[in-house]
Amino acid sequence: MLNDATDALARLLPDGVLRDMAPAYLEEPRGRYKGRAGLIAAPRTVDEVAAIVRACADARVPIVPRGGGTGLVGGQVMPDGTAPLVLSLERMTAIRAIYPEEGVIVAEAGATLHQVRDAAAAVGRQFPLSLASQGTAQIGGVLATNAGGVNVLRYGNARALCLGVEAVLPQGQIMHDLKRLRKDNTGYDIRDLLIGAEGTLGIITAASLVLAPVPAETGVAMLVVDSPEAALSLLSLAQARMAGGVTAFELISGQGLRFLDAAFPTLRQPFADRPDWLVLIEVGLPAGLPVDAALEDLFTDAAEAGLVSDGVIARSGQQAADLWAVREMIPEANRHIGAIASHDISLPLSGVARFIRDCSALLAGMADLRINCFGHLGDGNLHFNLFPAEGRTRDPYDGIRRDLSRAVHQMVVARGGSFSAEHGVGRLKAAELAEWGDPARLAAMRAIKNVLDPAGIMNPGVILA
Amino acid sequence: MLNDATDALARLLPDGVLRDMAPAYLEEPRGRYKGRAGLIAAPRTVDEVAAIVRACADARVPIVPRGGGTGLVGGQVMPDGTAPLVLSLERMTAIRAIYPEEGVIVAEAGATLHQVRDAAAAVGRQFPLSLASQGTAQIGGVLATNAGGVNVLRYGNARALCLGVEAVLPQGQIMHDLKRLRKDNTGYDIRDLLIGAEGTLGIITAASLVLAPVPAETGVAMLVVDSPEAALSLLSLAQARMAGGVTAFELISGQGLRFLDAAFPTLRQPFADRPDWLVLIEVGLPAGLPVDAALEDLFTDAAEAGLVSDGVIARSGQQAADLWAVREMIPEANRHIGAIASHDISLPLSGVARFIRDCSALLAGMADLRINCFGHLGDGNLHFNLFPAEGRTRDPYDGIRRDLSRAVHQMVVARGGSFSAEHGVGRLKAAELAEWGDPARLAAMRAIKNVLDPAGIMNPGVILA
Numbered sequence: 041m042l043n044d045a046t047d048a049l050a051r052l053l054p055d056g057v058l059r060d061m062a063p064a065y066l067e068e069p070r071g072r073y074k075g076r077a078g079l080i081a082a083p084r085t086v087d088e089v090a091a092i093v094r095a096c097a098d099a100r101v102p103i104v105p106r107g108g109g110t111g112l113v114g115g116q117v118m119p120d121g122t123a124p125l126v127l128s129l130e131r132m133t134a135i136r137a138i139y140p141e142e143g144v145i146v147a148e149a150g151a152t153l154h155q156v157r158d159a160a161a162a163v164g165r166q167f168p169l170s171l172a173s174q175g176t177a178q179i180g181g182v183l184a185t186n187a188g189g190v191n192v193l194r195y196g197n198a199r200a201l202c203l204g205v206e207a208v209l210p211q212g213q214i215m216h217d218l219k220r221l222r223k224d225n226t227g228y229d230i231r232d233l234l235i236g237a238e239g240t241l242g243i244i245t246a247a248s249l250v251l252a253p254v255p256a257e258t259g260v261a262m263l264v265v266d267s268p269e270a271a272l273s274l275l276s277l278a279q280a281r282m283a284g285g286v287t288a289f290e291l292i293s294g295q296g297l298r299f300l301d302a303a304f305p306t307l308r309q310p311f312a313d314r315p316d317w318l319v320l321i322e323v324g325l326p327a328g329l330p331v332d333a334a335l336e337d338l339f340t341d342a343a344e345a346g347l348v349s350d351g352v353i354a355r356s357g358q359q360a361a362d363l364w365a366v367r368e369m370i371p372e373a374n375r376h377i378g379a380i381a382s383h384d385i386s387l388p389l390s391g392v393a394r395f396i397r398d399c400s401a402l403l404a405g406m407a408d409l410r411i412n413c414f415g416h417l418g419d420g421n422l423h424f425n426l427f428p429a430e431g432r433t434r435d436p437y438d439g440i441r442r443d444l445s446r447a448v449h450q451m452v453v454a455r456g457g458s459f460s461a462e463h464g465v466g467r468l469k470a471a472e473l474a475e476w477g478d479p480a481r482l483a484a485m486r487a488i489k490n491v492l493d494p495a496g497i498m499n500p501g502v503i504l505a
Numbered sequence: 506m507l508n509d510a511t512d513a514l515a516r517l518l519p520d521g522v523l524r525d526m527a528p529a530y531l532e533e534p535r536g537r538y539k540g541r542a543g544l545i546a547a548p549r550t551v552d553e554v555a556a557i558v559r560a561c562a563d564a565r566v567p568i569v570p571r572g573g574g575t576g577l578v579g580g581q582v583m584p585d586g587t588a589p590l591v592l593s594l595e596r597m598t599a600i601r602a603i604y605p606e607e608g609v610i611v612a613e614a615g616a617t618l619h620q621v622r623d624a625a626a627a628v629g630r631q632f633p634l635s636l637a638s639q640g641t642a643q644i645g646g647v648l649a650t651n652a653g654g655v656n657v658l659r660y661g662n663a664r665a666l667c668l669g670v671e672a673v674l675p676q677g678q679i680m681h682d683l684k685r686l687r688k689d690n691t692g693y694d695i696r697d698l699l700i701g702a703e704g705t706l707g708i709i710t711a712a713s714l715v716l717a718p719v720p721a722e723t724g725v726a727m728l729v730v731d732s733p734e735a736a737l738s739l740l741s742l743a744q745a746r747m748a749g750g751v752t753a754f755e756l757i758s759g760q761g762l763r764f765l766d767a768a769f770p771t772l773r774q775p776f777a778d779r780p781d782w783l784v785l786i787e788v789g790l791p792a793g794l795p796v797d798a799a800l801e802d803l804f805t806d807a808a809e810a811g812l813v814s815d816g817v818i819a820r821s822g823q824q825a826a827d828l829w830a831v832r833e834m835i836p837e838a839n840r841h842i843g844a845i846a847s848h849d850i851s852l853p854l855s856g857v858a859r860f861i862r863d864c865s866a867l868l869a870g871m872a873d874l875r876i877n878c879f880g881h882l883g884d885g886n887l888h889f890n891l892f893p894a895e896g897r898t899r900d901p902y903d904g905i906r907r908d909l910s911r912a913v914h915q916m917v918v919a920r921g922g923s924f925s926a927e928h929g930v931g932r933l934k935a936a937e938l939a940e941w942g943d944p945a946r947l948a949a950m951r952a953i954k955n956v957l958d959p960a961g962i963m964n965p966g967v968i969l970a
Binding site for chain 1: 604606607608609629650651653657658661662664665674678679680681682684685686687688689690691692693694695697698700701702706717718719720721722737738741744745746747748749750789790791792793794798799802851852853854855881883884885886921922923924925926927928929930934938942943944945946947948949950952953954955956957968969
């Protein structure tokens with residue numbers, strides 16, 4: 041696959057960084073984009089990353105940084121243009137240091153999220169960011185996409201959990217900013233500019249991350265609510281009672297439960313009648329407050345307020361895991377059914393319930409379809425996914441897929457929401473960002489991209505098309 | 506004070522925005538810098554701010570954005586160069602909206618921190634950022650400096666509490682990004698770039714801010730510890746027990762208590778013998794966990810572990826306020842004694858105790874002086890302030906003040922700390938940032954400044970000298 045130009049570039053790279061071409065370096069999970077590459081490089085040190093970036097900048101060869109490759113918006117592949125160098129962080133996997141007493145871990149970009157979470161647990165702390173893909177997703181990618189997940193409500197997105205980064209900027213400069221400080225106001229927030237930039241402004245090679253204390257008591261319940269409105273009132277009540285101790289607050293729809301029935305007929309669901317709406321709540325509480333009692337009291341209050349009609353409280357770790365399994369198998373069930381279109385959206389919390397109603401009505405007027413709306417309700421973050429009507433295939437929807445998605449995103453934007461909540465923009469939503477982003481903000485983004493990456497080599501086509 | 510150039514500029518400004526020159530617009534609290542101004546403008550709307558910025562950009566007249574003026578690093582005054590336009594946010598004080606159920610308030614930049622905290626309290630929520638200057642400090646300045654305060658341990662700095670901003674960029678473009686979303690990944694984090702930029706990249710005119718639930722139970726205790734090491738072990742223990750419910754964790758030294766004796770002889774202190782080290786801890790807990798019992802259990806465990814030797818737990822709101830008064834009057838006592846030099850530093854938590862010991866020893870070798878080390882220990886943020894030896898005045902120290910500060914900051918930087926933890930860089934520390942900042946990070950900062958503010962009109966001399 042080498043041509044003269046890539047051959048010349050290959051000779052400029054540090055010894056031993058090149059890897060054989062393999063399909064895995066060119067793939068993304070949903071198969072929407074086919075990646076291409078002239079070279080695959082897997083550096084072992086930040087100095088090697090810098091040398092590769094300098095060589096590519098000189099040769100004007102694009103770089104596609106690659107972590108675990110689990111991103112869902114095509115940010116890890118480059119289907120068009122000059123064949124890029126794919127820079128895999130797979131060899132930079134060290135946990136460089138861990139400081140249990142200060143609640144900090146310093147990990148290299150190629151460490152998986154699972155590896156960091158394990159290292160934290162081994163010293164009696166937790167790294168609270170949790171994703172379905174955590175066995176494969178790497179810290180560098182988690183930061184580059186400012187990933188979210190189920191614990192954002194309490195602990196924040198990836199950005200909120202990062203105290204410092206080491207990174208290679210687009211002209212090969214190494215930025216040493218691996219601080220472990222909770223307060224540091226020494227100029228512009230370059231760290232947060234790299235976080236969420238999806239590899240277009242540089243390559244994060246290591247990060248210092250926040251470890252949180254493990255709550256003395258943890259409990260999980262699944263509660264039946266009449267509506268998303270009731271779910272949000274329940275959240276308010278829970279937050280008031282728990283002093284911010286609500287760790288996760290997930291919404292599940294009856295449609296999701298019926299998809300589970302179809303995909304996993306043997307999965308035991310907690311409610312025989314498949315209610316229209318369920319909430320999965322997890323709380324982490326101080327010592328001295330029995331979590332069962334706290335959840336029972338919450339249930340009693342919520343029932344008196346007419347917010348919940350039924351519920352189960354996990355009485356063991358196994359029961360808690362079983363309740364979580366119901367939530368976590370929904371994406372798999374969705375794949376089994378086969379979505380027409382998926383949407384990773386967020387809305388101001390007080391507009392979520394009305395959005396679900398209004399958007400469902402709008403779509404019902406456009407096509408006969410099923411909606412599985414689920415996700416991180418506590419963050420206002422919904423996965424609003426569209427499926428064929430019962431007994432139909434996806435094909436008849438091909439012609440309107442784009443219109444359906446556009447209708448969803450237009451309503452989201454009109455109501456102050458985001459069409460890219462936790463998965464990033466990547467290639468998939470670059471055109472929508474250009475259309476719907478605030479012009480002054482977009483102009484600032486373009487100016488920053490041009491000045492930091494004048495050769496335009498860092499992950500071109502991602503975020504800014 | 507108008508000359509021809511400012512006269513010409515004045516004619517280009519929106520009607521009615523000019524204010525009479527008044528000394529208050531040219532001052533900063535410590536009197537280190539004397540401000541100058543050609544014009545004072547106080548716009549009422551974001552459009553007026555934009556018009557002023559465009560006029561100044563065209564005329565190449567610098568702009569000094571001004572909030573409450575309480576900053577301690579000279580960021581609100583411009584002593585040299587072309588006389589600037591001082592742009593005061595004093596007329597943009599509206600609370601534009603408040604959403605108790607989603608935990609969001611939208612406030613204009615000129616609203617005081619106190620005003621925002623009051624508005625939150627009126628709907629049963631809290632805006633957790635709390636500063637001594639909150640009656641005067643304005644939201645715009647709080648964000649521009651990424652202010653900290655006593656509740657950062659639990660709720661984060663200003664940055665962590667801001668979901669969106671409306672801002673005028675240096676060429677007069679209005680950035681509309683007043684989102685109220687917990688998850689939004691739509692490109693580069695321009696918001697966090699403006700936060701902490703101290704008015705050098707634009708003017709924040711409004712912000713959407715996070716309101717937190719008010720904990721069901723709040724308690725305060727003051728505990729005697731042997732050493733900062735013991736204090737940090739106590740913090741670890743408290744965090745583990747309280748599931749992250751520790752709201753504030755402040756260190757007070759015996760020197761501070763003796764300064765309080767000198768400055769406020771009638772102030773009742775909780776411990777007659779003026780211990781070497783005290784910790785003030787505040788916790789906010791869920792419903793159902795009596796806070797007195799939780800603090801007593803913490804004390805018992807800590808005493809058994811040899812971490813604390815004495816303590817008082819506030820039994821009423823008044824007692825809690827009295828304990829806080831001991832902490833909050835220390836800066837006033839310091840002013841009464843008269844500091845040689847003050848340092849707003851932070852360190853990795855596990856290095857704080859050794860730093861206090863080593864730096865005290867280093868300074869003792871340089872001069873006969875007293876150190877009052879106090880502050881936000883939970884954040885690793887110390888105010889490490891130097892005072893003349895008993896019975897001496899400040900004058901004899903004039904010749905070595907600079908050397909003393911340099912010694913403190915050098916040790917801080919060598920140990921991975923920050924010489925600017927929560928007050929910002931301003932003019933005061935711009936030279937130190939240029940000297941000690943990471944070169945790649947500084948280069949990125951300068952590139953961003955130059956490309957976003959090509960005329961160099963936004964608060965010149967601040968952060969980047």
